[in-house]
Amino acid sequence: MSVDTAVMIAGAGPAGLLLAGDLAAAGVACSVVERRATESNLTRAFAVHARTLELLDARGLADELVATGSPVYSLRLFDRVRIDLSSLPTRFPFVLITPQYHTENLLEQRARRLGAELIRGATVVGVRQDVDGVDVDVTTEDGAVSTRRCAYLVGADGVHSTVRRALGVAFPGHSAVQSVMLADVRLRTAPPEVLLVDAVAAGFAFIVPFGDGWYRVVAWDRRRQLPDDAPVELEEVREITRLALGTDFGMYDARWLSRFHSDERQIDRHRVGRVFLAGDAAHVH
Ligand SMILES: Cc1cc2nc3c(=O)[nH]c(=O)nc-3n(C[C@H](O)[C@H](O)[C@H](O)COP(=O)(O)OP(=O)(O)OC[C@H]3O[C@@H](n4cnc5c(N)ncnc54)[C@H](O)[C@@H]3O)c2cc1C
Numbered sequence: 001m002s003v004d005t006a007v008m009i010a011g012a013g014p015a016g017l018l019l020a021g022d023l024a025a026a027g028v029a030c031s032v033v034e035r036r037a038t039e040s041n042l043t044r045a046f047a048v049h050a051r052t053l054e055l056l057d058a059r060g061l062a063d064e065l066v067a068t069g070s071p072v073y074s075l076r077l078f079d080r081v082r083i084d085l086s087s088l089p090t091r092f093p094f095v096l097i098t099p100q101y102h103t104e105n106l107l108e109q110r111a112r113r114l115g116a117e118l119i120r121g122a123t124v125v126g127v128r129q130d131v132d133g134v135d136v137d138v139t140t141e142d143g144a145v146s147t148r149r150c151a152y153l154v155g156a157d158g159v160h161s162t163v164r165r166a167l168g169v170a171f172p173g174h175s176a177v178q179s180v181m182l183a184d185v186r187l188r189t190a191p192p193e194v195l196l197v198d199a200v201a202a203g204f205a206f207i208v209p210f211g212d213g214w215y216r217v218v219a220w221d222r223r224r225q226l227p228d229d230a231p232v233e234l235e236e237v238r239e240i241t242r243l244a245l246g247t248d249f250g251m252y253d254a255r256w257l258s259r260f261h262s263d264e265r266q267i268d269r270h271r272v273g274r275v276f277l278a279g280d281a282a283h284v285h
Contacts, residue, residue, distance in 0.1 A: 015279025016156035069098025161281035173265030188250025
């Protein structure tokens, strides 16, 4: 049976988009299917390390990404440890602070420019494979289900991967930290360090600037361990920040508040027949 495309990729996060660009650059026809109908405006990741920048540089993308953010050459952790990154043997001796959507936008533009197809508003719901190919069931927002056939499928569909579940691949590991709060806020007073983190017995707080007037606060209060779906009040974040950092810097106007837990998990094989797993679908920490 003929295939619709050589490679299908489930998920247009950083892993899926990078792979799509690399396959297209190598002349392999590929198609990315992404559940979200619109471009990403997520600010999940904010720290891009030197090695990641080197990998982006190999694809001609690093300088453009660096221009979107703030380089941090030295970190002060818990008021005691100073980490000097400026002497690292790399063109990028720093941590770059930039929202994840900038990275995804650059990777998406590259993948499209090189000829990869990106289908938004389409969710992978079923996977079957035989010796010659993979049938992938996809639903669109109007509820229609269609089946596309490819020679290979890559599940880059994140931590709750549908593809991983369809393969029956286990995701062993454990939850490392519960009830971590995230707040994207404005501050009345700028912190003295670009990247500020400290801890007390009750918890920790961590503040980084996005460079456009908004700040990301990551805060954890040992005394209030709640499930992920429990709403976050800005006052909770303020209180633990005051305890950990001595002040809440007058934080206000939270545009995003959420609570999550951090898992450490890894699959024991990245390939089952013609189907591969990549990115957070394969490992998280
Ligand atoms: C709060 C937070 C802070 C973080 N901070 C950092 C940081 O500072 N630095 C860092 O390096 N990393 C950080 N990370 C981790 C980083 O965000 C992830 O490792 C990264 O996004 C993983 O990329 P991915 O492409 O594998 O998966 P994802 O980014 O999760 O992308 C998966 C994509 O698949 C789509 N999808 C899901 N299911 C389907 C389906 N069935 N069909 C089609 N599409 C589907 C989703 O919509 C999504 O677009 C952070 C994560 C979190 C949660």
